[in-house]
Amino acid sequence: MEATVSDERPSPEGPATFREVFAQREFGALFTASALSWVGDYLAKAAVTLLVYEETKSVALSAAAFAVSYLPWLIGGPLLAAVAERHPYRRVMVICDLIRMALMLLIAIPGLPAPALLGLLFLATLANPPSQAAKSALIPQILTGDRLVLGLSLTSSVGQAAQVVGYLMGAAIAGFDPVIALLINAATFAVSAILVRFGVADRPAALGRAHRSHLLRETAEGFQIVFGTPVLRAIAVLVFSVMLFSIVPEGLAAGWAKDTAGDGLDAGVAQAVIMAANPVGFILGGLAIGRVFGPSRRLALMRPLAVLAPLTLVPALLDPAPVVVALLAAACGFAVAGMLPTANGLFVQALPDAFRARAFGVMGTGVQVIQGLAVLVTGVLAERFSIPPVVGVWSLAGVFLMLVVALTWPSRRSVEAAVAEARFGPGGAARVPAPEQPGPGGEPTDPATGPVAGPSTDDGRRRHAVT
Template sequence: MRARTSARLGADFGKLWTASAVSNVGDGVTLTAGPLLVASLSDDPVLVAGAVLAQQLPWVLFSLVSGAYVDRLDRRRLIVGVNLVRALALGTLCAVIAAGALTVPLVYVVFFLLGTAETVADTASAALLPAVVAPELLAGANTRLMATFTVGNQFAAKPLGGWLFTVSAALPFGFDALTFVVAAALVSAMRPLPLAAPPGPSGGLRADIAEGVRRLWRHRLLRTLALSMGVGNLMFCGAFAVFVLYARQRLGLSEVGYGLLLTAFAAGGLLGTLTAGRLWSRFGATALLRAGLLIEAATHLVLALTTRPWVAAAILVVFGTHAMVWGVIVVTLRQRAVPGGLLGRVTSAYALLDVSGAALGSLLGGVVAHALGITAPFWIAAGTMLVVLAVAWRPLGRADAQAPGPAVAG
């Protein structure tokens, strides 16, 4: 069955999938080694956290602009170009580390460039997929892409990044640079694909961006999903901004226990990628999306109440499963509902709400926990997600009509 499915998805998808798998491992290595690199220069927690912010900030600043260019330019060549830019940035970082001239501001600059390139590459990849596989196979293709992210980025890359850094501070970033070169070569080997929209007079960048935002806002189901996840990310990141302290103070876990707790979340994500297609075929999109919002509320409620690590681990497995199933459905629905010439802009507008909610939650979570206690963000998140579920309940009823189940189980 899997061999027949892969054949139906086609050789071009195989190249895109392999490129995604390779670059996801490299990304995970850099995400692990980056904080270690900054920590080797300074023990100031603000400076260490700043490296994460430097890579997230471009999503807030440039995601809409990136989406507009994704709809204007050849998406395949765009992915190749930004992957080579990322390889060059990481190669430069390696050279500076080897020369002993590294500074914290330079790390910030490189990470900001990586984040900026990521806004283009991720948006272009999501928008390119409908031109590579048939509409009825999008769910299976998205499931496979998310599975490679979970296995490569969340499982394989984390220990690899830490080990490479112990061998040499420059080695993880050189490894990541190489993965981007390989990914660029794979995508460049795909057959030329038609532009999302024929070239012609444009109303300008601002008009292009506004058109994408309007399309998202006027589509009731997509708007509901975007706002639900914007609020969901605000609540999740607000609660999990203090998760390391929660694990220590509330659950009594050591650093090793905290790491195992995060692994439970990743294990749930892997389970979600393995079961998303079958769950969608059996229960339908509407039931799974509504259940997903209920799981969001239940996760925060259980974490607010429990003091037992195994209970926290169990609910994180459930949450991780939901997150992947939700992601497969939403990405596939968006790819089916939005015309190809608008897909980059609608995807970037959706991503802006997601990332803005996450960034704001990360900023507010520590303040709330400091003022009201370590479980306060979880209580607030549980109540808020129940409200989101009530508001979104009816609009989500349209999901089955607009996102029929996958033709092939993921």
């Protein structure tokens, strides 16, 4: 992908390798810390869900304990991400890990009533948006060129793997003693904080004090940069559109398994197979396409794969068996993983440094809202109609939507112009409002001192390949 929009043209040696990516020690520390905290998070979800059910015997409250982790993204994700922009990313991640560690220890106290458990869990999950935004903004400062795309693919894949491993471990450990699962989660946050603190270099805040305005205004600027820049808007529409369809089999898995299980496959096993299929396909797709194909080929495949993602689910119209449903979901996950890191890498290149955390906060919130909306709408439709035609028709509509998105994609000239503007200005620099003259009409910030120049001279040298 970077071949057509950055200085990282395809080289004779081909795509980046895993060895090259992990040769960057900072990325290794960040990757390991993320994997640990993700596994701990999913493990804790299973444990808290069980604790609330044991306390209340209420399925609704138990489901609320599972869903509460999504609330911070829905009610304040971009705002919390804007907070991360004001402080050094390493400090944000370490503080968030320590806060979550302390709150998980409190949740582990035996005998807490359900409202206290839910309240503490909500407070703990408030740390997720700023931590995730800071990490997303930091990775492009560590990896360059094709290493960035492979690193993003690895990070996405390990997140999916952590979901599978965390849920399985959480269910097993929570069945024995939920408190142990919570203590393990607290330990993962402690180790993550240590890895980030001592394995990642300290860098100044992307948005310096001289360029700050009001937090709400800075949050609004995050939306403005994403939806007001044609290339970034096109990427956002592409990502949000594909998320409308890829989540549906997982979201409807319980009802689908109950309606179609048979041939020796009970409903519980069928549900597990369908739910695990998309993450497994995502892992395989991210690793295979990210490693096998070079930058220019991945860019060429991005839009076809985006169309292929909903197309793989259209055969649901034929009411297949659960195993076939799982294969369709895995194929969808494979296609999404093939295009998503490429889109993310392009997003990074067209995004000025000082907006990274806020822009990723907008994208993270959008993905959460879109996925929830997709499951909600298809779930309501499935109450009236059977699930196979609902998923099949929904996916068929997705094919047409993705064709429109692909055919209206910005030209290569527009993409290169957006990357150049983010890299050198004046547009990229002018987007950071000067204190005495805010807004896009302000004078360009000094590239020697302003946040667009990057956190250090070393990072400034790297920016030609990653922003």
